[in-house]
Amino acid sequence: MSGRGFRRRLRSWGRRQLYSFFSSLGALLSHRLGTLMTSLVLGIAMLLPLSLFVTVTNLHGLDLQQEDWGTVTVFMQPGVDEQQVLELAARIEQQQAAEVVAVSPEQGLQEFQQSSGFGQAMDLFEENPLPWVLQVTQPSMAAGSIEDRVGAMSAWLGQQQGVDSVQVDFKWLQRLAGLLALGDAIVTVLTVLFSLAVVAVVANTIRLDVANRAHEIEVLHLVGASNGFVRQPFLYLGFWYGVLGALLALILLGLCMAYLARPLEQLLDAYGNTFEFVGLGASGGLLVLLAGGALGLLGAWVSVQRYLHRFELAGPGARG
Amino acid sequence: MITFEHVSKRYPGGIAALQDVSFHLDAGEMVFLTGHSGAGKSTLLRLILMLERATRGQVIVDGRNLCTTPSRFAPQVRRRIGMIFQDHKLLSDKSVFDNVALPLMIAGMRYPDIRKRVRAALDKVGLLSKEKSWPLTLSGGEQQRVGIARAIVGMPPVLLADEPTGNLDPALSRDLFRLFRQLNEQGVTVLIASHDLALIRRMGQRVLVLAQGRLVDDIAPADIAGEAP
Numbered sequence: 399m400s401g402r403g404f405r406r407r408l409r410s411w412g413r414r415q416l417y418s419f420f421s422s423l424g425a426l427l428s429h430r431l432g433t434l435m436t437s438l439v440l441g442i443a444m445l446l447p448l449s450l451f452v453t454v455t456n457l458h459g460l461d462l463q464q465e466d467w468g469t470v471t472v473f474m475q476p477g478v479d480e481q482q483v484l485e486l487a488a489r490i491e492q493q494q495a496a497e498v499v500a501v502s503p504e505q506g507l508q509e510f511q512q513s514s515g516f517g518q519a520m521d522l523f524e525e526n527p528l529p530w531v532l533q534v535t536q537p538s539m540a541a542g543s544i545e546d547r548v549g550a551m552s553a554w555l556g557q558q559q560g561v562d563s564v565q566v567d568f569k570w571l572q573r574l575a576g577l578l579a580l581g582d583a584i585v586t587v588l589t590v591l592f593s594l595a596v597v598a599v600v601a602n603t604i605r606l607d608v609a610n611r612a613h614e615i616e617v618l619h620l621v622g623a624s625n626g627f628v629r630q631p632f633l634y635l636g637f638w639y640g641v642l643g644a645l646l647a648l649i650l651l652g653l654c655m656a657y658l659a660r661p662l663e664q665l666l667d668a669y670g671n672t673f674e675f676v677g678l679g680a681s682g683g684l685l686v687l688l689a690g691g692a693l694g695l696l697g698a699w700v701s702v703q704r705y706l707h708r709f710e711l712a713g714p715g716a717r718g
Numbered sequence: 719m720i721t722f723e724h725v726s727k728r729y730p731g732g733i734a735a736l737q738d739v740s741f742h743l744d745a746g747e748m749v750f751l752t753g754h755s756g757a758g759k760s761t762l763l764r765l766i767l768m769l770e771r772a773t774r775g776q777v778i779v780d781g782r783n784l785c786t787t788p789s790r791f792a793p794q795v796r797r798r799i800g801m802i803f804q805d806h807k808l809l810s811d812k813s814v815f816d817n818v819a820l821p822l823m824i825a826g827m828r829y830p831d832i833r834k835r836v837r838a839a840l841d842k843v844g845l846l847s848k849e850k851s852w853p854l855t856l857s858g859g860e861q862q863r864v865g866i867a868r869a870i871v872g873m874p875p876v877l878l879a880d881e882p883t884g885n886l887d888p889a890l891s892r893d894l895f896r897l898f899r900q901l902n903e904q905g906v907t908v909l910i911a912s913h914d915l916a917l918i919r920r921m922g923q924r925v926l927v928l929a930q931g932r933l934v935d936d937i938a939p940a941d942i943a944g945e946a947p
Contacts, residue, residue, distance in 0.1 A: 409826070409828075410825065410826025410827065411826060412826075413826045413827070413828065413829075414823070414824070414826045417823050613809075614809055614811075616807070617807050617808075617809055617820070618820070618824070619793075619796075620767070620769075620796065620801060620803075620807060621796065621797075621801075621820050621821045621824065621868065622793045622794070622796035622797035622821060622824055622825075622872075623793060623824045624790075624793040624824075625790075625793075627793075627824055
């Protein structure tokens, strides 16, 4: 094929695309209410996973003051004397490179009486029931994840002589991390499910559209339109539905966030947390629009392909 | 231009629409196809348009054997054939201009060229003044002429018509056939299915007669003229 011939075919292809593009826009605009309804259904379907995603992302971003949670409390067995405790503290500082604060039973009793309000209850005991306690904190700059470091250290501490039990506040953090991981998984599941819903809604809408325009499709076939030419406007239509749905989802998400931002900030301020509600951002929004368009395109493809297949003439080999 | 060799068409369910039909149309011929309804006229036209496939035999149009042509080439085959339908098959939500322009849009032609060709085609059928009208506002005869403009706008070498005068009064039918003859004189091969025997006789062209799916007669123009009306 000569270069000129190729260019000519490319240009006529471009003109056909342009025709399909405008004819699909015309179809959208001629049924404004129907378009809006379909887009709204798609938008809400997309909003659910998106809003959960934003929620989980914001939870991930919360400043939970993890270093405080990394402190491990070691309770010594009753009867262990100061000498042994200080030896252990020195050993911990050496081997685990951690900061150790030793709290004697007397100090502990004092703190308890001051802070708990149960001070008088302690007078009932003939002798101080509290054991020696070591508070072990690892420096925040250490390598590895906090879970691994604290996990390894608390295991090591548990094996030392004279140690009764090791309490890891960090467990709570681990549980929270578990919940967040679950949230991530739910986002994934919802994204898959609602993507399917978007494809199904678009496919069904396009199917009805195809049925409504069966006469037009027949005429197009009769005057020599290829399947591609018949398919094209419907694919564009699906794409537009997807993009409009995504746009509505983003707008709804923005409204929800604007509505929730203030009460959330107030709540977290009360916990002494500085917090900024983070949305999807420009690139995230663009990605959502593209994904919506792609899903719409897929739905339209599924629908039109089935229809054209039914319309198609049997192949030359298949003589009935 | 069009050759049928022992063509049979049997629809699922065993109804034989065509049986062992053979004929040949030269390029530039004008031929009528007649017979009672159900004789197989429409099926024959549908085979030429690749809307159906022959069960047996060969259909050769413009040098291409349609029985061995894959379906994906059907649009190419149809673009070289202008087809006129009894029910016009116009799109009611598009203007007359856009209806006629459809085959050229499909071919991806430049808009200025489309304009020129559509206006020329509308001029030929005498509807240039109606290019902005909507099909439903036109009379039956005018709608039929829009269908003809659409069929000839792509300048196809073959023109097929399925009962084009079906809903028209005799005067309009005569005008229509005169238009077909003009097109034929410009070199287009024309095949018209019609049961309007009186009109066919007056046209004095070759006639193929179908009865119950068989080609029972192939009358030369000279014999038509001699027959009593």
